[in-house]
Amino acid sequence: MKPLKLTEDLRPLSDLKSRPGEVVRQVQDTGRPVVITRHGRGVAVLISLEEFEEYRALMARRELQRELDEAIEDVAAGRTIPHSVVVKRWEDRLGVTLPDGD
Secondary structure, eight states: OOOOOTTTSEEEHHHHHHOHHHHHHHHHHHOSOEEEEETTEEEEEEOOHHHHHHHHHHHHHHHHHHHHHHHHHHHHTTOOOOHHHHHHHHHHHHTSOOOOOO
8 A cells, every 4th residue: 555645645524525536546547545634634545446355354363373383382282182173163164074184
């Protein structure tokens, strides 16, 4: 994501209401987010769909890393569960039946 230009990328909520196409075009043309303000304070950020998808992917990776870190701590502390329970949890999470690993 390109960095904000505070002189250009802060827009009042009234711009979003009266000229939404212009605000969206600004995001598309500059590749920068637009901060929507109300009474001079930032209240929302408008970003491109591509940036949003990248953000979601990043958040998913961060969540997975957090879960892996917790798992490593659990193993180190002796908090483990049987393989069959792990497989069942992944099947439930993914909504699939995993093949037998035997």
